[in-house]
Amino acid sequence: MDTTEPPKNMEEELDSEIASIRGEIRKLQRKRRFLAASLLSSDNFHKRLQEHQSARPSSSLEAEVSPLVRAAGKHAQVNHHRVAFSATTFPFRDPSPNSENPNLLGVRIDICASNGRFTKPYYVLLQRVRGEEKRLRVHRHTIPAFISVEKLERAFLPLPAVSEEEAGENLKPWKGNANRQDLPRFVRELRRQLAVWHLRMDAVNFLRGKLGVQRRNVQSYNDGDDGVWVRDILSDNQEEIRLDANDLGIVSLSPTALDATYVRLEWEDGRVGRIKMSDNGVVERAVVIGDDGRDKSLEAVLTGGNGRVETVLDRLKQHLVPQE
């Protein structure tokens, strides 16, 4: 045992060292790829390259670099479209051998969150309806379940079977184009739904940030910790959050569901409130209930002023000052 153990240890040590070095190499390679790509797609680089090319028309450098440059330029252009228009389309081929219409139209929706990052893109893949070459229907999508794609589809991409029935029942002239499919409106409405959802989430996170917030992983749970830890349903990796002690006395501020339409507030003294955010970021409704019934004055403060969600805390502060 004594003779075999030291080499084993050394082996393990070496193995772990090798693994860490490999990891480092991968990290550096990734970084290099990233830097090379940013360099290739930068405007300055393009300008300099053109100058260089105009000076010396045919060089070996060009043959080597130009495909890369072209790819990078193309990619940068695509990205510019995505940033500028937010909704872009792309073709996609359904790999299923049994599909009757394997050519799909993909719609990609990019939403920019308040931290300047783009969220994971949302996709809708549309398929031609069999027999009706001009009509589309949603084949697959990655829209969260609380936004009903079926409803949007019914409203903006009606299928002929449904519309025929309707046409037979109500021959109203103002509903004449009810069975026309309107893809731009479908995408616009869908994007709007996604964008207002992200704005609502941003508003909640903004309010939390203003109050001060602590985060922790669910795993790092230890007893003897005081305060209210609430699971943050807005974060992807299960986190619990707790608000810092603040002079407004708010101990918790969290959306009631993932769609973040309703936000639940909880005060130190046991009062519980709920506000409804509109799509425009206005506090539409507010209810506050304490131990002795509803707190109408606080409700008025929540919905009062300019009604903006972002200024709710300022209004609460103003409300608090004259009392004390």
Added chain:
Amino acid sequence: MARPKTVRAPTAASLPSNLRIPSTTPSLVKSFGKLTRQALLDLVFYWLDDRNVQSFEPYLERDEAEGADDEELGPYPAERTIDDVRNAYQELQVRKGGKREVIDRILEGDWRHGITLRQLAMVDLRYMDDHPSSLRWTALELTRIDADGAQLAETDVSSYIPRIHASTFLSNIQQQISPLVKAHYYLARSNTLPLTFLRIFVTNSPYQHPRQPPETLTDASRVIHVAFPDSCPFVYTSIASSTGSKASVNAVATDARSLQRIVRDAVPKALSLPQRRYALKATSLTAKNLQALLALRGPGRSNGANGAFSIFADAVVEGSPLDPRPAYTVSPEELLNQARPGNNKNQTTEDQTESETHGSGKKTRNSEDIHIPKKRKLAIYSRFGTSGHLSSAPLDRLDVRLLDRPDGDEHDEDSDTDQTQPSLSLTFAGSDVISGIRRLAELGVVDPEKMPSWMTGEEAVSVAVVHRGQRVIKDSG
């Protein structure tokens, strides 16, 4: 329990949470024994917590004085105060040992006067938290019924997600069920998953304090679980294990299946509000793993994009619009990691797979002589996407009925011979069927290019009827 035992009137109230099951009931040992020692101790500490101890009072010395008739001393003398009880379990916490001593201490010592239904429900749910695939769950979709079938103005495009107020919902469901069955309800939040569990225990006695053998109070086949995932219009119900309960001979309404049907019918009614009625619709998905249900019928992105389309659900096709790297130079694993920055645990393994896949991807692009495995690999990637590889929704069972003629001879006019049409039923079972099929494709058993899309899990169902490779959706659902 100063209740006069002579008065026993049938009521419509639910079974009280503090109804005690005698601790001597042998099946209690079994129920408790499912948990680990640590889980048991956690539960005991929760019961003895200052906020909760009112509902879970342990047996103390003063209880002994009241009922002075028990002469024989048990192995666990009654403690004087609740703090003493806590200390006793703290001691067990520090000491290493089997779980049997904890169970004995609970049943013969501190809760010798009985385990309440609520405690039993907590034990049950704790087990479910620790073992998320201990039951089979069926996903049902909540849909709204309009009174006159008229299309409402489509201004509100959000899904029909009812807001559940726990006590209102429970009193509603109690109203629905109580004329038919007597039940005990326990509503709890899952510790690990974004779910709320409702545990319903049903008996066939109309009495508040049933005079049945205590065994029936711990009968697992009389328990129905309903889970409400967050922010999505779905409900999951457990299928009671079909171990024939003895009560099935007594009355029609008390066997597990019909009780389950009653509860299932009651759930949408209890969720409904005036002018806002809901119905449950089957979604052909049953699985043991709650994670799989959450992935396929949950709040996230992957409900409508699986199989080949899982690359979109995981957003591994392209990076963000601010990423300067062209999409083909970035491996899907890297994009996936980028999206989840907090995920460092699997970093090393993912890195390894990444380097492998990345290397192979480069070769296929550069060299024209494609080995069959490489080609197959690409085909597998295009068919399965990331499902069964990076993201997975493990189905434990996949039932498929094929309506195609086995000889491949397809005539459209044989629609009138529907009665005699042969059909072939296939059942896949295992811990994760879809990744199993992916593995078969990797081994060359399944042709990844010719296989129909239901084999890639694209349909996100566990029961399907297939005709010419495409799922046939029945009108009845």
